[in-house]
Amino acid sequence: MSTLLTRLDELRDKAFGELKNLTSATDLEAFRVKYLGRKGAITGVLRELGSIEPEQRANVGAEANKLKNELTSAFEKHQESLKSKSIPDSKVDLTLPGRSRFLGKKHPISRTIDDIIDIFYSLGFSVAEGPDVETEWYNFDALNTPDDHPARDLADTFYIKDNILLRTHTSPVQIRTMENNKPPVRIIAPGRCYRKDTPDASHAPNFFQTEGLYVDKDVTFSDLKGVINIFARRLFGPEIKVRFRPHFFPFTEPSAEYDFSCLICKGDGCRACKHTGWVEISGAGMVDPAVFEAVGYDPEKYTGYAFGMGVDRITMLRYGIADIRYLYDNDLRVLRGI
Ligand code: PHE
Numbered sequence: 001m002s003t004l005l006t007r008l009d010e011l012r013d014k015a016f017g018e019l020k021n022l023t024s025a026t027d028l029e030a031f032r033v034k035y036l037g038r039k040g041a042i043t044g045v046l047r048e049l050g051s052i053e054p055e056q057r058a059n060v061g062a063e064a065n066k067l068k069n070e071l072t073s074a075f076e077k078h079q080e081s082l083k084s085k086s087i088p089d090s091k092v093d094l095t096l097p098g099r100s101r102f103l104g105k106k107h108p109i110s111r112t113i114d115d116i117i118d119i120f121y122s123l124g125f126s127v128a129e130g131p132d133v134e135t136e137w138y139n140f141d142a143l144n145t146p147d148d149h150p151a152r153d154l155a156d157t158f159y160i161k162d163n164i165l166l167r168t169h170t171s172p173v174q175i176r177t178m179e180n181n182k183p184p185v186r187i188i189a190p191g192r193c194y195r196k197d198t199p200d201a202s203h204a205p206n207f208f209q210t211e212g213l214y215v216d217k218d219v220t221f222s223d224l225k226g227v228i229n230i231f232a233r234r235l236f237g238p239e240i241k242v243r244f245r246p247h248f249f250p251f252t253e254p255s256a257e258y259d260f261s262c263l264i265c266k267g268d269g270c271r272a273c274k275h276t277g278w279v280e281i282s283g284a285g286m287v288d289p290a291v292f293e294a295v296g297y298d299p300e301k302y303t304g305y306a307f308g309m310g311v312d313r314i315t316m317l318r319y320g321i322a323d324i325r326y327l328y329d330n331d332l333r334v335l336r337g338i
Pocket of ligand 1: 171252
């Protein structure tokens with residue numbers, strides 16, 4: 001048998017074997033060039049016809065053409081079937097809606113802290129910071145909080161070891177600031193605080209406060225009320241009402257707790273305000289002279305006010321969140337909606 005006929009047989013096996021596995025347009029084109037092109041394998045055989053016995057030429061030529069025709073039609077069929085399976089013309093359909101990408105955003109607590117900072121900046125306050133892990137001196141003693149105060153109890157506070165604890169409020173930043181600065185002092189201090197509270201709708205073992213402190217000559221309680229009122233209106237709008245209730249804190253005298261009117265029910269009473277129409281924000285008062293003495297300020301010369309703010313409460317009020325745990329569960333279904 002002519003060697004060219006053998007070659008044609010081998011070519012047939014190889015080509016049909018390869019054709020089945022072609023999937024891309026590039027592979028198809030490479031296949032076409034390799035076997036069916038002007039310089040392809042079949043043409044190669046035809047070119048060699050001149051070198052064989054004349055009586056075999058017709059036969060080999062016919063076989064080569066037959067293979068070419070069969071392969072061409074098989075090739076076209078395969079090409080068609082690939083096309084029908086893929087995207088038309090494998091072009092992008094620009095009319096399809098785009099895939100939306102999830103964009104992260106700031107946590108509602110961070111947004112509230114940013115807004116609190118903006119408002120107090122505009123009133124001349126700067127931002128101070130202190131560590132989350134505190135000593136008893138900064139968290140209690142320097143704040144005139146005696147040994148038998150319930151906040152110092154192991155049951156209420158996370159102690160790391162003797163004398164070292166997770167701060168229960170941001171008030172230690174008052175002490176740190178006054179130790180390092182002479183009056184006048186006008187700061188706010190946002191940050192995380194920790195208490196051994198069992199979680200429920202309004203308690204979490206970690207939460208956020210923002211402390212405020214203003215010390216100068218002739219600072220009065222009405223300055224304190226004024227600044228809290230301005231803050232409330234800037235953050236919540238002119239409708240908001242603020243009330244102060246007498247209270248006790250070891251580090252302020254006189255002391256008060258203050259509430260904002262509930263914006264969820266507009267003061268009528270709802271679950272979020274425990275049907276009182278008011279939401280407790282935190283405590284405030286005039287800095288106790290004992291605190292000034294602890295940091296070396298002259299209480300005869302200076303007066304000052306201090307306040308705390310429950311950032312979580314304010315956030316819940318702003319966004320209408322009924323349960324503080326929503327802020328800490330990291331459930332994206334909730335956080336995305338806020
Ligand atoms: N530190 C107090 C608390 O956490 C709040 C407070 C701050 C009270 C400043 C008076 C002055 O409850």
